[in-house]
Amino acid sequence: MDASPVDVVPRPRLGRIFHDTLSGYLRALPAGLRKFWLLVPLTGVAAGLGAVASVHILQLVQRLAWGRADFLLEAARAASPWRRALVPLGAGVLAVLASFVLRDGGEGHGTSQIIEAIWSRRGRIALRWAIGRGLLSLVIVAMGASLGREGALVYFGAAAGSWLGRRFQLDGDQLKLLVACGASAGIAAAYNTPIGGALFGLEVFLGGLALELYGPIIFASVAATLISRALLFDHPSYEIPHYRLTHPAELAVYLAVGVVLGGVSALFVRTVELTSRLAKAVRPSLRRVLPIFALGLVGVVGIFYPEVYGNGYDTVNLALAGTLPLTLLVILPVLKLVLSSLCASSGAPGGLFTPSLFVGGLAGGALGSIAHHFMPHVVTQTGGYVLVGMAAILAGSTHATLAAALLLFELTGSYEMILPLLAASVVSTVVSRALATESIYTAPLRRRGVELPRMARPAWMQREGVRLLVRDDPVHVRPGAPFDDVVLALARLADGDDLFVVDADGRLSGAIPQATVGETLADQPELELIIAADLMRPAPAVSVDASLWEVTRRALAADSTRLPVVSPREGNRFVGTISTKDVIAAAAARP
8 A cells, every 4th residue: 555545534624724722623624524523532532442441351351261360471381281272272162153143254364354444345344243353352362362452452443433433424535534543543552652553554554644644543543542541550562671772783783683574574474375375275164163273273382382372462571571592582483473374364353463573573582682692792682673573574564664663662762772673664664575565464455356545546436435326237037047037138238248146035146148148059958957057157246335446446357347236244135236337427427
């Protein structure tokens, strides 16, 4: 997402630039924009309360599963081998059972789903689905799933923004921005980093740093962080000692760490993609139970290396303090990378943000230890390399360079570390982009054909949805329709149009191209035995909530002049069709 979005927030035309009070400023805004600005802090507050609730839920589940609520690593080390294996396995069983209740078989990394909701579903997120998936994420992470709790906070914040925006009838652009505000506020509250969380939202969720986006994102992130700090006593995510550059030549070592971590970032992205493709290749009947296998494997590995359980905060804190041996600094990042990829790709909900910090931090610590061995006068402490490794892999895996550096800078508050953080983040991003063009969040979207904003495009096509031009389509057949009925239905269509097959429940089953009839007449002598299901092929459909820009992109790649439109929220119910001619005519009518 290289280009910033166009016209996300309409700029008000004010007769007066300066105002004495906030209420005066709000009264001067147009009614629609005034409503939006009032919802921004509400969304931040909701995200902050979600963060507070998440911490308490994690502690409750952790106490029930492991016997204590404060340090997961110590609790797991004190547990018997059987308990280490069975608790994560139980989390896998819960994930499978919950998938039937939520009717969700999607991939586990929630940030990708929020990005897709913003750009492909116009900011529409089902509140009950998001809460259910977020709660499930917290439960299985507390039970040892090798994922991050930030997935739940992103779900909660984004869903709150979507619900508030739809309830108060914001327009499409404002709704998308409010969802991004909620998701960013969730990240900010999770890590106690309002500036880093805001920049992360700008770079990752909105794909740019346009000036008109700063205000709402930062306002929501600050509100969420204030709530989190007030109710959780200004909690630190990581216990970071004071670090400083001790030798000018050490900056070159940090740059080398950025190069290596850029390669590790690309490896992380490609591993997640590989495991996702393998999971998709599994038969649907077995795909549902993949979380049991993935989390069962976490339990088996955890018998020997309990450090792989959960968020990994405790292990990273040990690395920051310099108390982890080099063998663990080398082994644990490999195990965490593989296990987190398997958990997310299996369908277990959770985040990959925190696991990436684990991998980068420990890998950076290993590189720092090696550098200290060969250059003890230049590299005097290794904890700083853990910190820089965290920033480098976050930048390389998300392609959010500035957000990664500033987020880790916020955690330390040390200006002496800003140069290594920025240098390693920039180098890591360059190397990672050269080895893997997509980030850990955009790669699954690209694989599913979701178009993200990479160039300037007409703002109205991003604002307007498919509903504007969708037409009811009376010309369709059932899967069991005989060949004669198929021919009669095709005769009623214009040249180049496909005939869509809809089952008895109203769901789209497929499409029959007009050329298929001619081929069937030539090859099949017994036409009375042929039904519509024998002739149809898969029909890539357009969501009724998609933007016209998405429709235009899909239409250019399609053979038919009409695209089927379905409603995913109603089990892919067939809504009608949208014609490329109608899209072109609508574009021509615009000034």
